[in-house]
Amino acid sequence: MTGHVITAPAPAATTTPPPPATPTSPPATAAPATPAPAAATAAPATAATPASASVPVTGGWATFSAAMTAEVPPIADRDDLTVTIAPGAGFGSPAAFVPSWGAIEIDGTRLKIDPATARPERTSDRNRYPAVWGALVHECAHAQHSVWTAPPVAHPGVLEAATLLEESRIEAAQIRRRPDDRHWLRACTTEIVIGDNGGASAAAQIPPVPYHAARNAALILARLDGGILEAAECAPAATEIEAILGIDTLEKLRAIWREAHTVADTDAAAMLDLGARWLDLVGPDPHADPEPSSPLGAAIDATVTNVGKAVAAAPVAPDPAEVAEAARQAAEQQAKDAAAQAQRVFGSGARRAWTASRRRTREARPGEHTAARVLARALNTAATRERATVKTTSALPPGRLRMRGALAREAQRAAGAMPTAEPFTRVTRKTVPLPPLRVGIACDVSSSMGDYAAPVASAAWIIARAAELATMPATTATVTFGASVKPITYPGTAPARVTEFSCPDGYHALDIAVEALNGGLDLAYPGATRLLVIISDGHYTGSERRRAQQHLDKLRAAGCAVLWLAPADSGPNPLNGANVHLITHPATTAAAIGRAATAAVRGT
Structure with missing residues (x-):
């Protein structure tokens, strides 16, 4: 029958199946037990030690x-x-x-x-x-x-x-x-x-x-x-x-x-x-x-x-604990991948390759020094916070005596109770700690972005220098992305000279650039004001766009703001979810990045 309950005492026991459901073959789910109790066999309160399985199990x-x-x-x-x-x-x-x-x-x-x-x-x-x-x-x-x-x-x-x-x-x-x-x-x-x-x-x-x-x-x-x-x-x-x-x-x-x-x-x-x-x-x-x-x-x-x-x-939904564990493992793997990518882009080997490269460097111009100081002051101003007021009470001075509290304390003493009233009040003002600022900049060096090479090089130096001058803790890094990803400024480093670059490439490794900046600046982790700036016209192939969008979505889900600067006359096609700002002139690039960084600090 359909009971699926076997009365055989051991695997080697010979059993006789019950009457088949059809004359062609016995039922596949039938219990091959003797006609004596099949499904009607009592399950013992305490089963004996199980015998070995009826087939080899390896x-x-x-x-x-x-x-x-x-x-x-x-x-x-x-x-x-x-x-x-x-x-x-x-x-x-x-x-x-x-x-x-x-x-x-x-x-x-x-x-x-x-x-x-x-x-x-x-x-x-x-x-x-x-x-x-x-x-x-x-x-x-x-x-x-x-x-x-x-x-x-x-x-x-x-x-x-x-x-x-x-x-x-x-x-x-x-x-x-x-x-x-x-x-x-x-x-x-x-x-x-x-x-x-x-x-x-x-x-x-x-x-x-x-x-x-x-x-x-x-x-x-x-x-x-x-x-x-x-x-x-x-x-x-x-x-x-x-x-x-x-x-x-x-x-x-x-x-x-x-x-x-x-x-x-x-x-x-x-x-x-x-x-x-x-x-x-x-x-x-x-x-x-x-x-x-x-x-x-x-x-x-x-x-x-x-x-x-x-x-x-209608598959069964996973347990919340399983979802949380999967998310934790995915986050750990994402962090490992980002750290490995950052090491490839910003590590010592990349620095040696950078030193041996043909990219030109130059002294910062007076106008760039001025722009860096202006941005630093703007960041400091945006970071200024009113001190928080905290009101406390105590049984002893210092503080302002409240008569109601003093009378309550005397009444407690007169009644023979332990005095608990606190008649003195004191107001203190504490400075609210400001989260640090982390800014990652990724610049497209495909041939269509040639007019923006010099402005972006200048902006990278200005941002890094302003981070060093600002009183608030700030860290920046800049990379270029084309067929490969190369560093312009390194995390936590203010370069002495401006690094210039050209735009000869025809590919767009934006996904690698975003992952490297994430690994170098921890853009996916809370505890700081985080901003990713992408300077590009967004003219990518389908696979390039798909990979970059995946990385961008993860950063945005983690709370990182994304600013997309695109040339107004290029027919831009930015990725989904970014805050798009059209640039009408290359010279305004540094100012646009500075405003975005200042707004991000002010919004915290």
């Missing part, structure tokens, strides 16, 4: 089995179970529970991923193998709820019917305990229904007779009433089953399984009584011949397909 399968074993206790509400998943496990069923071993076995051939990559402790990972995880949950439901015991003299047909009813009963009980398990039980319904009909080939040819219609009513429609499946997805099977059984018979069967859903886990008499009523209505297996293109088989297939699509369309 490598990734052993690791996966151990990981699933660790997840079972809260699902089954038992801590004495062992899980084995490997190809061929499960005694010919997709999954099986062996009470005498306290063991669950799952056939690994249904796992469509490499078991070594499975991480079942993560909710999101279970979405990669929902039917397999659902089979585990189903067997855990058996382990917790299939505890009633039938007497040895029970009629095999009655016991078979009771075992069939047990399938939806234990799932209904499971979701009453753990509602979130419903998703996984839905996912494994596809395996159970097809398996209990002998596999996909046999299910397609299942004889459309009352016996098989009733069995599938218990497998599908009983799960609908048990709260596992939805009416819309069960409609094909419901229509065909009703056509075969008739409305009256189907309603009588529905009353039986609905009553089964209310039976206690230990009430064997009630389950056997329901099994007898079922057998009286349905009768024994007629062993009818398979029917190609069976309408019942087509309806079952349509229902199973509907359930599978519904489960795939």
Whole structure:
């Protein structure tokens, strides 16, 4: 039957499967146990030490089995179970529970991923193998709820019917305990229904007779009433089953399984009584011949397909802790990548290459010195804050005496109580610490930006010099990006000379430039006022734009402001999310950057 509960005392024991669902093959989900109690086998209060698995378990399968074993206790509400998943496990069923071993076995051939990559402790990972995880949950439901015991003299047909009813009963009980398990039980319904009909080939040819219609009513429609499946997805099977059984018979069967859903886990008499009523209505297996293109088989297939699509369309969301851990790991990896990129651009090797390069340097002009001092004063002014006022009270001077407090203190003393009133008040003013400023500048050196090479070189020196002169802590760095990324000014360094450059390139490695500036200035981390300035017309290829946009989005999400300076006459196409400022003349570049930095400081 469909109980998935094995009574075999050890893997080597020879067992006889119960009567098959069709004459073509035994049910794939049937418990290959003796006709004595199958699903009706009581689960021991304390299971013996589990015997070895029925098949060899090595490598990734052993690791996966151990990981699933660790997840079972809260699902089954038992801590004495062992899980084995490997190809061929499960005694010919997709999954099986062996009470005498306290063991669950799952056939690994249904796992469509490499078991070594499975991480079942993560909710999101279970979405990669929902039917397999659902089979585990189903067997855990058996382990917790299939505890009633039938007497040895029970009629095999009655016991078979009771075992069939047990399938939806234990799932209904499971979701009453753990509602979130419903998703996984839905996912494994596809395996159970097809398996209990002998596999996909046999299910397609299942004889459309009352016996098989009733069995599938218990497998599908009983799960609908048990709260596992939805009416819309069960409609094909419901229509065909009703056509075969008739409305009256189907309603009588529905009353039986609905009553089964209310039976206690230990009430064997009630389950056997329901099994007898079922057998009286349905009768024994007629062993009818398979029917190609069976309408019942087509309806079952349509229902199973509907359930599978519904489960795939609504994966379970990951746990908040898992999301937080994934975000933490992503942030750590991003920081490592940014630091490595900064080392390549600003590290000692880059400095030696810079020294050997042909880029010209010159003395700063008087106007550039003046601009640096003006910007430094502007930053200082923007950073000026009123001191915060803090009011405190005390029992002793100094401070202003409040008569109400003094009288309250005397009254407390007169009453013999410990004086707690504080009659003196004092006002102090404290300077609010200002977060430091970090400014990263990335300049496009493709050929279309030639008019801006000299102004940007000048602006880079002015910004770095102003950061050194300002009283507030400030750090800047400037790079150029084209086919490669090269430094103009280094983080925390005010160059003595202005470095000039040309614009010969045809590529745009903006993603590398942003990552290097992030690594060198910690633009993605709080604790400072952060500003990224990009000077470019934005004429990039699709892949260049996509990579740069990803890095820009991460910085903006981390709280870094982004200013995009673009030539007004270039038909600019900046990236999304940046604060765009059009420059009408190259000479205004330094002033625009200075205003943006000052505004960023003032806005903190």
